[in-house]
Amino acid sequence: MDHHDYDVIIVGAGPVGGRAATLLSQQGLKVLMLEEHKEIGRPFQCAGLVTPSAMDAVEAYDTVLQEVDGALIHGPSGTLVPVGTEGTLRTYVVCRKRFDQFVVQQGMEAGATLWLDSIPLDAQPSDTGVDVVVRKEGEEQTLSCKLLIGADGAHSWTRRTFKMGRMKELMIGFQTEVVGYEGRDRWLEMYSGSAIAPGFFAWVIPSGFGTHRIGLWSTADRLDGRSIESCYQDLIDHPLWKDRFANISEIARYCGPVPSGMVKHPVKNRVMLLGDAAGMAKPTTGGGLGPGFHQIQCILKPLVKAIKTNALSETNLKAITKQPWNAMKKEQDRARALRNLLVSDCTDEVLDKHFINFAHPDTLNLINTIGDIEKPVPLGMALLRQVPAFRPLALKAGVRLLLS
DSSP states (O other): OOOOSEEEEEEOOSHHHHHHHHHHHTTTOOEEEEOSSSSTTOSOOSOOEEOHHHHHHHTOGGGEEEEEOEEEEEOTTOOEEEEEOTTSOOEEEEOHHHHHHHHHHHHHHTTOEEESSEEEEEEEEOSSOEEEEEEETTEEEEEEEEEEEEOOOTTOHHHHHTTOOOOSEEEEEEEEEEEOOOOOTTEEEEEESTTTSTTSEEEEEEOSTTEEEEEEEEEHHHHTTOOHHHHHHHHHTOTTTGGGGTTOEEEEEEEEEEEESOOSOSEETTEEEOGGGGTBSOTTTOOOHHHHHHHHHTTHHHHHHHHHTTOOOHHHHHHHHHHHHHHHHHHHHHHHHHHIIIIITOOHHHHHHHHHHHTSHHHHHHHHHHOOTTOHHHHHHHHHHHOGGGGGGHHHHHHHHHHO
């Protein structure tokens, strides 16, 4: 295959696919994005939080609906832990449709091509390239490229087609958009307990113009046969908090998977996975934009060189991605181990005790000093080392981290 229609074909024109298209196109590569839907940014399946580092990467500030300074976190019995500082930005709430469109538009402005209503039907790698059969607006055609990137979400066609493995965890998320909730300006709220989000938490996020996003997430094994919608209703009807939700009116609802834990084979011969397709969502918050952006940024220089020289065998791609992606995977595994120790594997009784300890002024000061939504492991380790009440967990933490 001496001629290729494109250097790179990216399956999925979400924010991670759009970011990859931008970075690769800026290096002079010919890139095609395939999007199965007829518009960018639909369906919407995200809480819509974007960290400052991810926002700074794309500068999509016009898509921001609300800035958030912190979180009011409620324990199972109502203990309040306020994390954050008034007037100090912690994260952004965005319109995800506009955000996705903005990032994909950046890719197009950098030179990438976008095909809507287009899905891959087959892909056959060889020593020189990949033949990809695409159905575009109902008509089939075959394209050739050097590298195929799957940025096609939790149910990735690319991952399934090339048998690249499964993510370690697949959480289930459910969310509504409501009016009528009265919360603290510039602060989101989080609720915990087995009745509403077994092993995880529920959230209320201000989304501007008097609206809020109310949602929760958990795993199928922790739900133990319950539906995620029934947990949502248990939050709305919870005796401690039902007055907060008494006047809400639902205007939209969404449900979707949250994949976390990098898959076993994120690369194969001339094929690569990015973002949710690779299982890159953070196990502590479910956020996937930051890790997805970093995943392509940290390998950009050697990857571009490999594409230009058409050296994209599985061996070469593994060499390019091994060190930076293994570091990301290790961080994921450590964060999950600490999350399970401090939150997910705890009974409500134990979690209540943790919240009482979290609420201590010295602990809150530590959380606000060290806490970073992008890097939860340093905070978790600091809690275990410096907070006397958590020191008995240090040995368990060490074992879990060694095994992670």
